[in-house]
Amino acid sequence: MKEGNKSRWRQLALLALAELLGMSVWFAGSAVAPALRAVWHLSGSQAAWLTSSVQLGFVVGTFGAAVLNLPDLLPSRWYFATAALLASIANALLLSVSGYSAALVTRFAVGLFLAGVYPPAMKMAATWFQAERGLAIGTVVGALTIGKAGPYLLDALGGAAVHNVVVSTSTAALFAATIVALWYRDGPFAFPKRPFSWQLVRTVLSIPRMRFVTGGYLGHMWELYSFWAWISAFMMASASAEASTGAPPVPLGTVKVLAFIAIAIGSVGCIWGGRASDRYGRARVVTWALMVSGSCALLVGVAFGRSLWLLVPIVLVWGVAVVADSAQFSAMVTESVPAHTVGTALTLQTSLGFLLTTVTIQMVPPVVDLIGWRWAFSMLAIGPALGIASIRGLHHLAASPSPPGTPRLSA
Secondary structure, eight states: OOHHHHHHHHHHHHHHHHHHHHGGGGGHHHHHHHHHHHHHTOOHHHHHHHHHHHHHHHHHHHHHHHHTTHHHHSOHHHHHHHHHHHHHHHHHGGGTOOSHHHHHHHHHHHHHHHTTTHHHHHHHHHTTOSTTHHHHHHHHHHHHHHHHTHHHHHHHTTOOOHHHHHHHHHHHHHHHHHHHHHHOOOOTTOOOOOOOOTTHHHHHHTOHHHHHHHHHHHHHHHHHHHHHHHHHHHHHHHHHHHHTTTOOOOOHHHHHHHHHHHHHTHHHHHHHHHHHHHHHOHHHHHHHHHHHHHHHHHHHHHHTTSOHHHHHHHHHHHHHHHHHTHHHHHHHHHTTSOGGGHHHHHHHHHHHHHHHHHHHHHHHHHHHHHHOSTTGGGGGGHHHHHHHHHHHHHHTTTTSOOOTTOOOOOO
8 A cells, every 4th residue: 555545544544534533522512501590590591502603603603704705815734733722612601601501602603614614624524535435424424423422322321420421522522633733644635725805715616616516515504403303312212202102111211322323324324425426426316315314304204203113213214314414515615616615615504504403403493393293304305305406407507617626426
């Protein structure tokens, strides 16, 4: 094996580890929400905002970074390291606040700084890979997916003290900053830098390929975070409905562990999606993933309230498919825009997607109140359907010339 080949896999492993550690602070609010709810006498909605505020901070951070061209102006290594360090500090401040409002500010700050951790990591991985770029970015997102399942595992194990969760996640983010600062270097396919331009976002959005890819990504994000946020509640409601029929009750801990697995198994989908897209084409693979995940959103209601032997296989397939396409939308962006705009394009795409999730996550409870849990997830199939329609537009562009400096998009 050539040394260059060894180096790229070492750098990919480093980035995946750093992404997992750095993004762990995102979940600290979720993990300690029950404890803070008891101390501050919070409602369920207020407790949920401990997580939603991170989401909003991330949207503001990514949008601001895109407008200011930060991902294309700043060296990725130092951008990531600085952002991870600041996220670590903001997360640790949760231990010093005395009330709910101040806690929301610290959680918003965490999301704001994580805007410099997630999107840049995908660009950094792309500098080491061309032929296997889908696999590389899929690996980074797969590591992130395992981390996002963390709160469910903590909950299944009985939760943890606020101090322990906050200190451990802040320390993890600090390690992420250190790892990248000391050992990461851009690869041979680094993207060129360009002076600041207010027009960069407009340039990116003017590219038809970018618009179609972003449309598919928004369909994907419509479904993804609502699944992650509510699958545990759905499975607990299903277990309760099953028990009401006279079936033996399923231990609550078992349901929570299964919910953790349903999210964590998405890392398998990320790796599969990366390998398959490099072989069969990204547009084809994201369409497959959207079709399967959308079908699961419709089918899971059929299994609601029935045996876990029927429900769990559908949920696990959904867990794999729902995120299998995530990294490939990012890879498609790197192949759809001029090289000097890649960082801005990735950050803009991510910002729009997370902005949408702040709406769709909040849509689930009213739908549950209206029609119950059994068919509540059916509305999530709307996203994959619209995503597939958007991706089909790429086929009409396959023969058209690419923008100057743009690699050929794999359809």
